[in-house]
Amino acid sequence: MAQPHVQVTGLCVAARGPGGSEALIVRDVSFAIPKGQVLALIGESGSGKTTIALSLLGYARPGCRFAAGTVRIGSTDVLSLDDEELYRLRGGQVSYIAQSAAAAFNPMKTIMDQVVEGTAIHGTLTRSASETRAVELFRALALPDPEGIGSRYPHQVSGGQLQRLMAAMALITEPELVVLDEPTTALDVTTQIEVLRAFRHVVRERGTTAVYVSHDLAVVAQMADRIVVLSEGEVRESGATADILERPRHDYTRSLLAAARPKPRTTDEPREDTPLLEVRDLGAGYGRVGADGLPEIRVLDAIDLTIPRGATLGVIGESGCGKTTLARVVAGLVPAARGEVRFDGEPLPTNLHQRTKEQFRRIQIVFQNADTVLNPAHTIRSILERPLAFYRGVTGEAAGRRVAELLDLVKLPGSLADRRPAELSGGQKQRVNLARALAAEPDLILCDEVTSALDTVVGAAILDLLAELRRSLGVSYLFISHDISTVRAVCDDILVLYAGRKVESGSRSALAAPPYHPYADLLIASVPELRTGWLEGLPPRVTIPIAETHAAQPAGLCPFLDRCPLRVPGLCDRLAPPRQRFPSGKEVLCHREGEDLARHQLNTAITT
Amino acid sequence: MIAERRHWATRAWALMKGLPLAGRIGFALVLFWALAALLGPSLAPHPVGAVVAMDVYGTFTAAHPLGTDYLGRDMLSRILHGARLTIGLALAAAVAASVTGTTIAILSATIGGWIDEGVGRLMDALISIPSKMLALVMVASFGASPTLLILTAAFSYTPGAFRIARSLAINVRTLDYVQAARARGEGTGYIAWVEIFPNMVNPMLADFGLRFVFVVLLLSGMSFLGLGVQPPDADLGSLVRENISGLFEGAPAVVMPALAIASLTVGVNLLIDALSGRSSQVEQ
Ligand SMILES: Nc1ncnc2c1ncn2[C@@H]1O[C@H](COP(=O)(O)OP(=O)(O)O)[C@@H](O)[C@H]1O
Ligand code: SF4
Ligand SMILES: [Mg+2]
Numbered sequence: 001m002a003q004p005h006v007q008v009t010g011l012c013v014a015a016r017g018p019g020g021s022e023a024l025i026v027r028d029v030s031f032a033i034p035k036g037q038v039l040a041l042i043g044e045s046g047s048g049k050t051t052i053a054l055s056l057l058g059y060a061r062p063g064c065r066f067a068a069g070t071v072r073i074g075s076t077d078v079l080s081l082d083d084e085e086l087y088r089l090r091g092g093q094v095s096y097i098a099q100s101a102a103a104a105f106n107p108m109k110t111i112m113d114q115v116v117e118g119t120a121i122h123g124t125l126t127r128s129a130s131e132t133r134a135v136e137l138f139r140a141l142a143l144p145d146p147e148g149i150g151s152r153y154p155h156q157v158s159g160g161q162l163q164r165l166m167a168a169m170a171l172i173t174e175p176e177l178v179v180l181d182e183p184t185t186a187l188d189v190t191t192q193i194e195v196l197r198a199f200r201h202v203v204r205e206r207g208t209t210a211v212y213v214s215h216d217l218a219v220v221a222q223m224a225d226r227i228v229v230l231s232e233g234e235v236r237e238s239g240a241t242a243d244i245l246e247r248p249r250h251d252y253t254r255s256l257l258a259a260a261r262p263k264p265r266t267t268d269e270p271r272e273d274t275p276l277l278e279v280r281d282l283g284a285g286y287g288r289v290g291a292d293g294l295p296e297i298r299v300l301d302a303i304d305l306t307i308p309r310g311a312t313l314g315v316i317g318e319s320g321c322g323k324t325t326l327a328r329v330v331a332g333l334v335p336a337a338r339g340e341v342r343f344d345g346e347p348l349p350t351n352l353h354q355r356t357k358e359q360f361r362r363i364q365i366v367f368q369n370a371d372t373v374l375n376p377a378h379t380i381r382s383i384l385e386r387p388l389a390f391y392r393g394v395t396g397e398a399a400g401r402r403v404a405e406l407l408d409l410v411k412l413p414g415s416l417a418d419r420r421p422a423e424l425s426g427g428q429k430q431r432v433n434l435a436r437a438l439a440a441e442p443d444l445i446l447c448d449e450v451t452s453a454l455d456t457v458v459g460a461a462i463l464d465l466l467a468e469l470r471r472s473l474g475v476s477y478l479f480i481s482h483d484i485s486t487v488r489a490v491c492d493d494i495l496v497l498y499a500g501r502k503v504e505s506g507s508r509s510a511l512a513a514p515p516y517h518p519y520a521d522l523l524i525a526s527v528p529e530l531r532t533g534w535l536e537g538l539p540p541r542v543t544i545p546i547a548e549t550h551a552a553q554p555a556g557l558c559p560f561l562d563r564c565p566l567r568v569p570g571l572c573d574r575l576a577p578p579r580q581r582f583p584s585g586k587e588v589l590c591h592r593e594g595e596d597l598a599r600h601q602l603n604t605a606i607t608t
Numbered sequence: 609m610i611a612e613r614r615h616w617a618t619r620a621w622a623l624m625k626g627l628p629l630a631g632r633i634g635f636a637l638v639l640f641w642a643l644a645a646l647l648g649p650s651l652a653p654h655p656v657g658a659v660v661a662m663d664v665y666g667t668f669t670a671a672h673p674l675g676t677d678y679l680g681r682d683m684l685s686r687i688l689h690g691a692r693l694t695i696g697l698a699l700a701a702a703v704a705a706s707v708t709g710t711t712i713a714i715l716s717a718t719i720g721g722w723i724d725e726g727v728g729r730l731m732d733a734l735i736s737i738p739s740k741m742l743a744l745v746m747v748a749s750f751g752a753s754p755t756l757l758i759l760t761a762a763f764s765y766t767p768g769a770f771r772i773a774r775s776l777a778i779n780v781r782t783l784d785y786v787q788a789a790r791a792r793g794e795g796t797g798y799i800a801w802v803e804i805f806p807n808m809v810n811p812m813l814a815d816f817g818l819r820f821v822f823v824v825l826l827l828s829g830m831s832f833l834g835l836g837v838q839p840p841d842a843d844l845g846s847l848v849r850e851n852i853s854g855l856f857e858g859a860p861a862v863v864m865p866a867l868a869i870a871s872l873t874v875g876v877n878l879l880i881d882a883l884s885g886r887s888s889q890v891e892q
Contacts, residue, residue: 331791332791333787333790333791352790355793357793360791360792360793361793364792365788367784367787368784369784372783373788375803375806375807377806377807378802378806386792387792436788
């Protein structure tokens, strides 16, 4: 191998801790990247991925400093550059693509102005030459309307498009090295696939050397030639992508791989069929209620679902499709505009003020973001004691004992009780969040994306915990997620939501075999698999152009109409689709018949 | 946790050591005036109304460290008494304004809907009444008693406190932990006091400090016009007024009370700025 293009040797980064003492957050990290190759840095949050990635730009975050080692790009010794030279390096020789494109764009300027800014600052090209180059990049990144998109403002494009535009911004100076820091983590899977394809195409075509930072092994498997596995600031293992995935040598790599392939946590044993929660023809939304009794912003329409006692129903769909709204209606936080909710055979008022304390107690909601759901002013003890006192009147010593039991139940040390939320890690906060729900001894827990903000290994532990509680306490769950493999692993029944409509529903096994609703099919096919070559092997249909907006469909028409590759002209755009029941027991909202769908489908049967 | 158990004086000391220089100056000034208000009158060398010198508008001497006033009374004694009056009245009015404003704001924000909207409109209307004008009208119609002064000042500054408190409460109200409390079935009172209030205490304390400064200035201004505290009582504003003819001689009797007002208000301001700057740094 010739002289590698990028070489990091013995890199150590020190950070100042709260007590003023220094600690190494990156320890003796070395790797090399040959020209034109993509290297992935993978690890949990806090493993030092971003710190190392930023060192390639010669940047140390406030409070951090480079303690030892060298970073060389081509013939440049990055860590020895002065401020002026660093400024020329960044955005010229090396560029950076961050997780959130929205934060990188100025909402007041057109996209083109911002994309060509880099060439203007570094004075390399004339304005018209850089605009030509930008349009080429837009085309290479498969953006719609490459000539015209530059004149739009950031809020006029979708999240996935903005992420690709940010890539264009980074690539316009033709850098030798591109650093991509979790560039698709904030995107839905169906959008992620577009972005991954575009990145891969551009990087390959231009022979750019790249560093790809991610916590998602399946994504990295598609993008990288080599992988460096990090934990606690140290390299655990590095090697060619296929070797790491198939023959991991380090235990830590094995645990990452195991967490990325969620194991089923539910049994197919027959269960009781008395319904605990029933939702019939539910409609809900936000804003003022109009004369027709419907809210201004309609989010959910015609939702039916049933959760048998002791069962788990998974709700899946892309962000904004109304999953959280559904949980909030059941919890009483958003009133239903239409339809009925029944709990344990009784109608459940969807207005908070009409509910009884017992109804409140029996239904608990666990919100998505554990960072904001625990009151920072209270101790963990008072957070957990409140439901005990409120629902059961348990106080004093009995409450203290119960708090200890609850912490034990969610596998937290009792010493945490006197801390405040800010002193806990993300996974610990999510456990407290769950313990608070359990304190009420509920029959139904509404779990809204409870693992989405957590690392895979921590998330897997929470899923295990949920399954265990279900076995031992017999609680039922409404389990909301945007991640289909998580839902498959923990749910008995699954409901697929698209734009506030139920497009498919059935038991977990029924949802593992075609025919699928065309959206469910796309969703399933978009989840990256944990092997190399999956992205190249995909049929091109998976990347049907995503409609610019989810323009509200005329009343009753198929919600997926403008994105559906199987739509039947003259039928789908005229008539409301029927709700069909297939022999496997699943329900699908579509005009096409079962065999017809199965014939065109991307996915064949899936083994769970 | 541990910090809470420590003695308050230790905590105050630790707090002060963490402040930048301007903050320490503010802290020292506030501490000085707090002690002056508490202990001043008992430390004063002379009774407040006693004519003790032959010399009017006397300058700094060992017997009268801050000089003497237009009747030959001891200025140090008069300032020590005046400070207690100024600080006491202003404190009472500022506490009343902040407590009333915050209470209405939290309840209104927690209840929401048309009640919240109505209260907001009412406060917007009240805030447009100039405080000095209102005070003048009140004094003209009802005479200047300390109670009336406190009530007038409190009434003038309640809408301002309400506005700040409401915007804080509105932010906190949408946070997930408040939603979680609603979903648990908690009542308005619990949500307001246990969930929302603790998370707006710090900015409200800073706002209280500012309101205190406003009231000091309003009351001093009123007294300076002769419409505030009435003789024989004298707050710092009245001391400036009654000795104003000494201004041309540069008499300490007029300079010192003016300086007292300035150092009190500047001190509170410096301390608040340093404290709120510090807490925003911690948040970052
Ligand atoms: N408080 C609100 N007011 C108005 N619109 C809202 C509100 N909350 C959510 N929405 C809208 O409702 C839709 C569904 O949101 P949500 O239920 O949060 O979706 P999900 O949880 O599936 O991401 C989105 O278009 C969102 O913008
Ligand atoms: S109804 Fe038509 S447009 Fe809708 S999913 Fe079925 S085939 Fe596609
Ligand atoms: Mg959501």
